[in-house]
Amino acid sequence: xxxxxxxxxxxxxxxxxxxxxxxxxxxxxxxxxxxxxxxxxxxxxxxxxxxxxxxxxxxxxxxxxxxxxxxxxxxxxxxxxxxxxxxxxxxxxxxxxxxxxxxxxxxxxxxxxxxxxxxxxxxxxxxxxxxxxxxxxxxxxxxxxxxxxxxxxxxxxxxxxxxxxxxxxxxxxxxxxxxxxxxxxxxxxxxxxxxxxxxxxxxx
Numbered sequence: 001x002x003x004x005x006x007x008x009x010x011x012x013x014x015x016x017x018x019x020x021x022x023x024x025x026x027x028x029x030x031x032x033x034x035x036x037x038x039x040x041x042x043x044x045x046x047x048x049x050x051x052x053x054x055x056x057x058x059x060x061x062x063x064x065x066x067x068x069x070x071x072x073x074x075x076x077x078x079x080x081x082x083x084x085x086x087x088x089x090x091x092x093x094x095x096x097x098x099x100x101x102x103x104x105x106x107x108x109x110x111x112x113x114x115x116x117x118x119x120x121x122x123x124x125x126x127x128x129x130x131x132x133x134x135x136x137x138x139x140x141x142x143x144x145x146x147x148x149x150x151x152x153x154x155x156x157x158x159x160x161x162x163x164x165x166x167x168x169x170x171x172x173x174x175x176x177x178x179x180x181x182x183x184x185x186x187x188x189x190x191x192x193x194x195x196x197x198x199x200x201x202x203x204x
Contacts, residue, residue, distance in 0.1 A: 015088050016095070023049060025088055027057040028066060032077045032085060036070055109148055111156045118157050119150040126159070128168035131201070135159055142167050174199060 015025040030043040040054040047054075058075065061067040066081035077085070112126060112135035125141025127134045135157055138144055143164035151157040176195055179185075196202050 015092065023047060023053075024057055024060065025085075027054060028061055028077065028081060028085060031058070031061070031067055031075055032082070035076045036074045038073060038075045040073075108162070109158045109160045110145075110162075112145075112159050114151045114153055114155055114157045117150075117152050118147045120147055122147040122150070124159065126162070126164075126166050128166055131171070133166070 015022045026047045031038050041051050044051045044054045068076050068078050112133040115136045123138045124135040125138045126143040143166040145159035146161040148160050149158035
């Protein structure tokens with residue numbers, strides 16, 4: 001198996017382009033984690049390929065100058081190999097950050113309780129009932145959304161593409177902080193009991 005590119009090539013393999021480049025990257029990372037005593041069988045178990053496949057990848061990495069063989073079962077990643085791992089890992093990190101920030105960050109999904117059986121793609125209205133957001137068949141609601149994960153009545157469904165403002169009655173929330181016994185004097189149990197008695201809902 002010939003190396004797919006020269007260690008000095010600026011672009012190198014993009015590890016997400018195909019399975020071979022992704023496996024090559026993982027094999028090199030596992031060698032770096034285990035060096036100098038490297039068990040190809042262990043690497044095969046970790047990444048889910050055969051020992052023969054790992055042997056072929058190791059030979060490829062040695063021929064490419066990424067790994068140096070020190071003896072039977074003993075390998076060390078070269079400076080070129082370390083640089084290769086760093087550049088590919090940086091590229092992967094940038095890609096993951098872009099997906100997290102630009103892609104997933106732009107998809108605002110919330111949960112609502114279905115009042116009827118709902119399917120993905122259904123248009124629904126949003127209503128606040130007893131402090132819980134509900135998804136109802138569209139009609140008459142000031143706020144609307146689109147279902148992204150369906151469900152049966154009473155189940156939580158995912159909704160997105162919000163429009164409008166959910167109508168609700170403002171309420172009052174009382175918060176009683178209870179510090180750890182080592183951080184100060186806790187409030188009197190009578191105070192907590194009185195606050196709990198006055199509240200419609202209590203959470204801990």
